[in-house]
Amino acid sequence: MTALEIRDLDVWFGHAHDRVDAVKGANLSVMQGESFGLVGESGSGKSTILRAITGLAPQWSGTIEVEGQTLSGAKRDRAFFRTVQMVFQDPYASLHPRHTVDQVLSETLHLHGLDNIDKRVAGLLDDVGLGQRFRFRYPHQLSGGQRQRVAIARALAGEPDILLLDEPTSALDVSVQAEVLNLLADLRTKHGLTYLMVSHDLPVIAHMCDQLAVMRNGEIVEVMSSATLRMGNPRHEYSQELLRASVAPQ
Amino acid sequence: MNDLTLRQWLLADAPTSRRHARLSSLYKGWLTLRTNSMAMVGLTILVLLVFTAVFAPVLAPHDPFSQDLASRLQPIGTGGHLLGTDSLGRDILSRLIYGARITLYIVALVALIAPVAGLLVGTVAGYAGGWTDVVLMRITDIFLAFPRLVLALAFVAALGAGIENAVLAISLTAWPPYARMSRAETLTIRSTDYINAIRLQGAGPLRIITRHIWPLCISSLIVRVTLDMAGIILAAAGLGFLGLGAQPPSPEWGAMISEGRRFILDHWWVATVPGLAIFTVSLAFNLLGDGLRDALDPKDDGQ
Numbered sequence: 001m002t003a004l005e006i007r008d009l010d011v012w013f014g015h016a017h018d019r020v021d022a023v024k025g026a027n028l029s030v031m032q033g034e035s036f037g038l039v040g041e042s043g044s045g046k047s048t049i050l051r052a053i054t055g056l057a058p059q060w061s062g063t064i065e066v067e068g069q070t071l072s073g074a075k076r077d078r079a080f081f082r083t084v085q086m087v088f089q090d091p092y093a094s095l096h097p098r099h100t101v102d103q104v105l106s107e108t109l110h111l112h113g114l115d116n117i118d119k120r121v122a123g124l125l126d127d128v129g130l131g132q133r134f135r136f137r138y139p140h141q142l143s144g145g146q147r148q149r150v151a152i153a154r155a156l157a158g159e160p161d162i163l164l165l166d167e168p169t170s171a172l173d174v175s176v177q178a179e180v181l182n183l184l185a186d187l188r189t190k191h192g193l194t195y196l197m198v199s200h201d202l203p204v205i206a207h208m209c210d211q212l213a214v215m216r217n218g219e220i221v222e223v224m225s226s227a228t229l230r231m232g233n234p235r236h237e238y239s240q241e242l243l244r245a246s247v248a249p250q
Numbered sequence: 251m252n253d254l255t256l257r258q259w260l261l262a263d264a265p266t267s268r269r270h271a272r273l274s275s276l277y278k279g280w281l282t283l284r285t286n287s288m289a290m291v292g293l294t295i296l297v298l299l300v301f302t303a304v305f306a307p308v309l310a311p312h313d314p315f316s317q318d319l320a321s322r323l324q325p326i327g328t329g330g331h332l333l334g335t336d337s338l339g340r341d342i343l344s345r346l347i348y349g350a351r352i353t354l355y356i357v358a359l360v361a362l363i364a365p366v367a368g369l370l371v372g373t374v375a376g377y378a379g380g381w382t383d384v385v386l387m388r389i390t391d392i393f394l395a396f397p398r399l400v401l402a403l404a405f406v407a408a409l410g411a412g413i414e415n416a417v418l419a420i421s422l423t424a425w426p427p428y429a430r431m432s433r434a435e436t437l438t439i440r441s442t443d444y445i446n447a448i449r450l451q452g453a454g455p456l457r458i459i460t461r462h463i464w465p466l467c468i469s470s471l472i473v474r475v476t477l478d479m480a481g482i483i484l485a486a487a488g489l490g491f492l493g494l495g496a497q498p499p500s501p502e503w504g505a506m507i508s509e510g511r512r513f514i515l516d517h518w519w520v521a522t523v524p525g526l527a528i529f530t531v532s533l534a535f536n537l538l539g540d541g542l543r544d545a546l547d548p549k550d551d552g553q
């Protein structure tokens with residue numbers, strides 16, 4: 001079954017002569033339980049696709065289907081937020097500076113209309129590998145990796161089926177990156193999640209995803225399996241170029 | 251629980267309950283404020299002012315309203331009048347002490363009305379955007395365009411003289427800067443990822459504004475209010491001076507200056523003493539505001 005289907009997606013910002021086309025005619029489909037990667041350099045429109053799905057980029061045309069439901073405009077209903085959640089790129093910007101971890105998680109649970117909030121908060125913290133002693137801390141008392149774990153816990157609070165990951169590790173230290181990626185991989189197995197993951201890091205995508213799409217200037221130039229990527233024979237010349245750039249000694 | 255362990259409990263790295271986390275962050279703010287000696291001077295003066303207002307009947311050596319024309323315009327320190335007497339022979343110190351009540355009353359009422367109104371208008375305009383923003387901000391501009399005292403004068407003239415109407419008039423002229431400020435803050439806050447994140451949890455605009463935007467606006471608002479307090483006291487004194495605020499025989503400090511004005515050359519203390527009181531309290535609010543800015547600034551949280 002298809003979890004997420006995108007056809008002829010155009011996303012743009014601004015009006016008339018100020019208009020910038022961020023995504024042009026994108027097509028992709030993600031199967032239930034699959035992990036799908038979007039790669040490309042900065043400004044290639046990969047994050048914009050995620051924002052169009054969640055309604056944060058209101059100007060788009062084409063078709064977006066989530067578990068068979070067709071989306072329209074920028075309004076999303078409660079059922080959508082219980083199906084699709086997003087983890088943001090920068091954990092330093094995605095947590096409210098005045099809310100404790102406990103406030104963040106219990107408010108989210110409350111918004112999803114769940115009961116037994118105290119127990120669920122404890123469960124979520126265990127799920128993402130944060131102990132109970134982090135429960136009443138403020139974001140500034142946490143490290144980057146810990147913050148991103150809180151953000152992941154928040155995304156999981158409503159028990160979604162699909163998780164959109166917007167470069168979840170690019171703001172973190174290399175050593176912490178691996179931890180968070182492994183956590184995400186474990187959570188996917190445990191909860192049977194579907195991932196749509198954006199990254200500019202080919203090795204990360206090759207490690208995390210079954211399928212990937214390469215984007216350039218708002219267009220998807222190639223969709224391939226990560227096995228193809230690992231064997232080093234993508235078809236499109238831009239994909240080959242990206243691959244060469246990422247395996248070249250730094 | 252002795253003093254040391256209470257301190258350790260408050261500074262704990264990993265708070266154990268919601269209340270603990272809140273108290274702990276309050277205590278850390280207090281510690282920051284305490285290192286600022288000027289702010290502590292301001293705070294001390296204001297605590298003294300509150301103390302004076304509460305215990306006015308005990309502290310005042312004379313009845314502030316009892317007239318004694320035989321000993322009118324006594325200079326400082328004569329005949330049992332520590333700060334002298336005014337043109338009707340009333341003890342200036344006693345009037346000053348009772349006047350502290352009026353000053354606090356004005357300050358408290360304005361501080362309740364103006365920032366709340368400004369916060370409401372500013373955050374709604376900033377978060378909603380579009381036409382709501384345009385309409386609310388143009389109204390704010392209209393209020394901002396008038397000189398403050400002139401607008402307050404017009405309101406008092408329309409509503410009638412008196413301390414409540416003076417407070418109302420001052421509040422009506424004081425809210426636009428708060429609205430502008432909270433709108434500007436809201437504009438930067440509303441596009442951040444943590445607001446996007448809560449929107450993705452299905453939160454409505456009301457919850458976002460009150461639970462997520464207000465807490466971030468309030469610290470700068472408090473700072474701005476304490477800095478404005480001096481101006482508010484002076485505006486109230488100005489209205490009193492013009493005879494449109496507190497009415498005689500009420501011992502409002504501005505009205506006392508106004509009365510003393512007639513004798514300022516021969517009997518300088520009648521106008522100077524309440525003037526010094528206004529000056530001291532204004533200064534105290536300014537010093538405290540400065541310190542609060544350092545203690546409350548959310549941008550310092552990350553360090």
